[in-house]
Amino acid sequence: MIDKIKTNTNFFSKDNLLVYLDNLYSKIKDERLNDPKVISEILEKMEDACKVTNLSFPDLLQRLDFKPKDLTIEALEAFLAELRSIFWLQHFGFTSIIPLKAKKKISQPDFTAKYNSKIVAIEVFCLIQKHGQQKDPFYDVYKNFDPNFTGSKFGRDFISVANNKKVQLDSVRAGIKILLCVLNSKSMINLNSKNDFDSYLKLLYRKLNLSEQKNYYLGLLTGRPNSSGILDDIIYPKLK
Numbered sequence: 001m002i003d004k005i006k007t008n009t010n011f012f013s014k015d016n017l018l019v020y021l022d023n024l025y026s027k028i029k030d031e032r033l034n035d036p037k038v039i040s041e042i043l044e045k046m047e048d049a050c051k052v053t054n055l056s057f058p059d060l061l062q063r064l065d066f067k068p069k070d071l072t073i074e075a076l077e078a079f080l081a082e083l084r085s086i087f088w089l090q091h092f093g094f095t096s097i098i099p100l101k102a103k104k105k106i107s108q109p110d111f112t113a114k115y116n117s118k119i120v121a122i123e124v125f126c127l128i129q130k131h132g133q134q135k136d137p138f139y140d141v142y143k144n145f146d147p148n149f150t151g152s153k154f155g156r157d158f159i160s161v162a163n164n165k166k167v168q169l170d171s172v173r174a175g176i177k178i179l180l181c182v183l184n185s186k187s188m189i190n191l192n193s194k195n196d197f198d199s200y201l202k203l204l205y206r207k208l209n210l211s212e213q214k215n216y217y218l219g220l221l222t223g224r225p226n227s228s229g230i231l232d233d234i235i236y237p238k239l240k
Contacts, residue, residue: 011068012061014043020068027071042080049086053097063099065110065124081126081182081221082110088180088221089113092235094120107168109177115239118175122219123165126182127157158204162218166208169216178235179208180219189222194232197222201236 018039025033032038050060064082067075082099089097094113102108111122162179169177183189192200201218210216220234 012058012066014046014057016068017043017046017061017066020066021076024071024073024076028073030073042083045083045087049083052086052090053099055098060099063101065102077126077184081184082124084182084221084223085111085122085124085180088219088233089122091231091233092219092239107171109168109172109174112174115176119173120176120178121169121172121174122178122180123168124180124182125161125165126184127161155200155204155207159207162204162208175215176217176239177213177215178217178219180221182221189224194234197232197234198236201234205236 021033021039021042024030046057046060049055050057053060055063065078067079086097086099089111094115096112096114098112099110100108100112109121110124111120113120113122158181162181165179169179197220201220205211205218208218210218217239218236222232224232
């Protein structure tokens with residue numbers, strides 16, 4: 001394990017991010033964190049995100065959901081979810097993308113951005129493997145979804161987490177408000193097509209009663225490219 005993260009002016013430096021990733025690997029033994037290519041990709045994403053947001057590396061890292069003392073895979077995925085969200089927003093044509101540093105006792109979104117002349121507020125949440133499709137314990141195969149999400153763990157978790165996250169947006173003044181789900185469940189991503197995800201978002205949009213609030217949108221970030229190399233990421237309803 002590398003030396004402990006220093007609590008100084010360089011607390012959010014590139015070196016301390018590397019220390020964190022090394023410490024996390026030492027604890028959870030996830031071999032992906034022992035792969036130089038994976039570490040290099042994280043650093044490259046950070047550098048690219050700095051260019052998109054016009055922020056320095058330490059400033060960006062401080063504003064993202066980076067918790068250097070939380071050595072759990074969930075903490076890492078939350079951090080990477082916000083990092084990846086920057087590129088999702090860029091992909092859909094958002095500009096002036098700025099992550100907001102969390103403040104105690106103040107409800108605010110994870111990001112602000114602009115879309116044409118509109119101010120945008122974005123709240124990000126992450127659904128991981130445990131939220132995905134369930135396996136049949138006897139046949140050891142993944143169960144298909146009920147079309148209405150009855151009994152679906154993904155549907156229940158999505159609605160529960162989205163409702164909690166929506167509180168961060170309700171009091172914010174913005175022309176567009178987005179609840180962005182970053183999907184990290186491989187079973188979900190591999191077993192569902194873009195058309196499936198389109199239909200899920202439409203249903204979840206209704207179940208969250210967002211249709212009565214015309215400035216709310218649901219987003220889904222899968223990171224999966226289609227046959228043309230274009231990401232199968234979604235926003236519902238379509239932006240005008």
